[in-house]
Amino acid sequence: MTLAQTVEDLRRSYDSGLTKPLSWRLAQLAALRRMLVERAPDFEDALLADLAKNPTESQIAEIGFVVGEIDHTAKHLRRWLRPRRVSVPGALMPARASVVREPLGVVLVIAPWNYPVQLLLAPLVGALAAGNAVLLKPSELAPATSAAMARLVPQYLDPRAVSVVEGGVAETTELLAQRWDHIFYTGNGRVGRIVAAAAVQNLTPVTLELGGKSPVYVDDTVDIAAAAERIAWGKFMNAGQTCVAPDYVLATAAVSRRLAEALESALGALYGADPATSPDYGRIVDARQFERLAGLLDAGTTVVGGVTDPASRYIAPTVLTDVPRDAAVMQEEIFGPVLPIVTVAGLDDAISVIKAGDKPLALYVFSASAAVRKRILTETSSGAVGFGVPAAHLAVAGLPFGGVGESGSGSYHGENSLRTFSHEKAVLTKSLKPDTMKLIYPPYTDAKDRFARGLLRKLG
Ligand code: NAD
Numbered sequence: 001m002t003l004a005q006t007v008e009d010l011r012r013s014y015d016s017g018l019t020k021p022l023s024w025r026l027a028q029l030a031a032l033r034r035m036l037v038e039r040a041p042d043f044e045d046a047l048l049a050d051l052a053k054n055p056t057e058s059q060i061a062e063i064g065f066v067v068g069e070i071d072h073t074a075k076h077l078r079r080w081l082r083p084r085r086v087s088v089p090g091a092l093m094p095a096r097a098s099v100v101r102e103p104l105g106v107v108l109v110i111a112p113w114n115y116p117v118q119l120l121l122a123p124l125v126g127a128l129a130a131g132n133a134v135l136l137k138p139s140e141l142a143p144a145t146s147a148a149m150a151r152l153v154p155q156y157l158d159p160r161a162v163s164v165v166e167g168g169v170a171e172t173t174e175l176l177a178q179r180w181d182h183i184f185y186t187g188n189g190r191v192g193r194i195v196a197a198a199a200v201q202n203l204t205p206v207t208l209e210l211g212g213k214s215p216v217y218v219d220d221t222v223d224i225a226a227a228a229e230r231i232a233w234g235k236f237m238n239a240g241q242t243c244v245a246p247d248y249v250l251a252t253a254a255v256s257r258r259l260a261e262a263l264e265s266a267l268g269a270l271y272g273a274d275p276a277t278s279p280d281y282g283r284i285v286d287a288r289q290f291e292r293l294a295g296l297l298d299a300g301t302t303v304v305g306g307v308t309d310p311a312s313r314y315i316a317p318t319v320l321t322d323v324p325r326d327a328a329v330m331q332e333e334i335f336g337p338v339l340p341i342v343t344v345a346g347l348d349d350a351i352s353v354i355k356a357g358d359k360p361l362a363l364y365v366f367s368a369s370a371a372v373r374k375r376i377l378t379e380t381s382s383g384a385v386g387f388g389v390p391a392a393h394l395a396v397a398g399l400p401f402g403g404v405g406e407s408g409s410g411s412y413h414g415e416n417s418l419r420t421f422s423h424e425k426a427v428l429t430k431s432l433k434p435d436t437m438k439l440i441y442p443p444y445t446d447a448k449d450r451f452a453r454g455l456l457r458k459l460g
Contacts, residue, residue: 003171006163007135007178010106013160014133019103022081026074028128028157032121033070035156036063042152043117046144050116052283053238061237062117065395069125072397072414077129080418083427091455095430101422103131104205105181110172110195112187113141113285114241114335119186119209120149124162126417127184133161137175139187140168141285180204182421186243187211188333189406207410207420210403211333213247214362216390217350217376220255221368227388228262231339232270234364234390236317239282240337241289244362244384244391247334248323249341250350256321256341260303263319263339267304276307276314284313284336293336299327300340325353347372354380358406364390383407 001009018024036043040063047053047062083098107127111120120138127134136153138146150164165171176183176198185195186209199206218227235246251259271278284290290313297306297318305318315337323329323340330340344350354363354376363382365373373387383403384393394401394413402411412420430437439451 003165003174004178006165007106007175007180010133010135010161010163014103014106018158019128019133019161020131022078024158025077025129025131028162029070029074029077029125031156031158032124032128033067035152036067036070036121039148039152042148043145046142046148047117049144050113050142051238051241051285052281054280054282057237057280057282058117062115065118066121066125068395069122069397069413069417073125073129073417076415077418080129080415088428092428092430093436094434095428097426097428100425100427101130101418102425104421104423106133106135107182107184107421108135108137108175108178108180110137110175110183110185110187111139113139113145114238114243116142116145116149123184123186123207123412123417126412127182127421128162130418130421132181132421134163135175136162136164137172138164138166140166182206184412184420185209192408207402207412208408209243209401209410209412210361210406210408211243211335212358212360212403212407213330213333214244214360214364214382214390215350215354215357216246216249216364216366217347217354218249218251218255218259218366219347219369219372220252221372222366222388224255224258225262225266227366228259228266229269230389231259231364231366232263232266232317234392235339236267236270236281236337237391239284239315240317240339241282241285241335242391243335244394245335246339246364246390247360248330249339250344250353251341252346253343256343260319260321260341264304267317267319271317275305275316276309276312281317284315287313289336290315293334293338296329296334296336296338299323299329305337347375351376351379359383359404361403361407362386362390362393381405383411 044055044058047058083100086097088095088097109123138149146166150166153164179202182205183199184207189210192208192210271281275281293315294308300320300323303319303321305316307316318338320340323342359381361383364386365376386393397414400411400416401413402408
């Protein structure tokens with residue numbers, strides 16, 4: 001079957017009304033949940049093969065994450081789908097107005113390799129909940145997970161309305177040439193531009209979940225050891241290949257010194273004296289990424305790590321201090337286990353460094369000072385802000401997850417996913433009697449003119 005035929009079949013299923021009943025949507029969510037629970041070992045094995053991801057971490061950040069998203073959605077879906085009444089201006093009374101969520105149609109989900117289960121299936125939860133037919137395109141750079149998806153999804157989900165297409169650039173290019181009702185893309189900004197350019201041909205709405213450099217600001221009002229533990233966890237999970245991982249730290253010289261020492265002991269606690277032998281520490285996804293990261297290690301002073309092994313694509317958790325602002329490691333998203341600490345003069349300097357870069361996907365602040373937190377919150381723009389904790393905001397289903405500017409547009413998780421994969425249709429219902437509309441019909445008289453001027457003031 002050609003890709004075009006696959007998309008046509010999905011459209012036929014959607015047009016038949018198959019995906020619209022709440023009962024179908026809930027049954028699909030339940031089936032997806034069953035797949036994740038019953039086939040957890042298959043996904044854990046695939047993640048181990050693709051990224052050396054520890055099975056417990058796979059449960060926390062991939063499989064269990066999606067199960068949580070399903071449970072939250074299934075619990076609230078009926079309420080989220082209820083028409084929402086909005087008030088009607090006096091001049092239009094009597095009438096009723098409401099917002100009705102309807103599915104968009106056939107949607108394409110393109111996922112990256114770094115959390116290949118979560119980032120393919122969490123969007124699927126929202127797309128199914130909203131009543132769409134869905135085509136899933138897993139990343140070719142996580143081949144074991146991609147194969148598991150292609151094998152298992154059709155066994156559990158309704159194959160008339162959910163398809164998996166494996167492949168790389170060629171297949172994705174062909175998919176992007178089809179007509180979609182929404183494209184949900186997670187990955188880098190370069191491909192994000194290709195996706196947006198393809199979507200514009202059919203005026204297809206897109207959600208772009210992109211990346212970028214997510215900064216951390218640490219000052220001397222906090223418990224540095226506690227902050228270091230949180231930063232080390234958020235940064236080195238999945239060997240730093242996390243879109244919301246702390247990318248770099250901004251701190252004064254005195255804080256930098258203390259933080260670097262604290263990070264060294266935090267890393268010892270997480271991964272032992274030699275992280276190469278830890279079953280909890282991941283590997284770099286492929287040789288190209290390995291080479292790129294190995295080229296970023298030579299900046300400032302290496303406090304911890306710096307060790308690499310090309311054969312196993314191992315890069316030790318690495319902390320660099322006194323990193324110049326123009327170092328290579330400070331130019332692009334790192335997306336690996338290298339944490340540069342850049343010395344700043346203080347808060348003003350930190351804010352100006354943050355503002356000089358693209359709007360980040362996330363920004364983290366470790367400060368006990370409410371005034372400092374407030375200044376960063378109001379003077380900078382980012383997809384999200386974490387005070388005292390990195391990455392964890394994405395586990396709060398009520399928070400929109402997404403970027404701004406170069407870090408993306410649109411958001412999802414929980415009810416935000418439903419919003420993303422629905423059209424919010426405006427519905428106005430007005431009975432034919434009494435016919436107050438007559439007051440504004442031609443022929444226009446002085447009395448109607450006076451009424452209209454008053455009416456405009458009321459509507460305004
Ligand atoms: P990737 O290489 O797996 O690419 C993502 C998808 O794009 C894949 O499915 C791939 O097949 C497709 N693709 C690649 N080249 C293409 C092309 N020329 N035309 C059409 N499709 C193409 O993953 P990646 O982009 O390396 O992922 C890493 C990036 O994703 C980082 O920048 C990271 O910050 C970002 N990211 C963002 C989020 C988020 O939720 N905002 C989550 C994870 C990763």
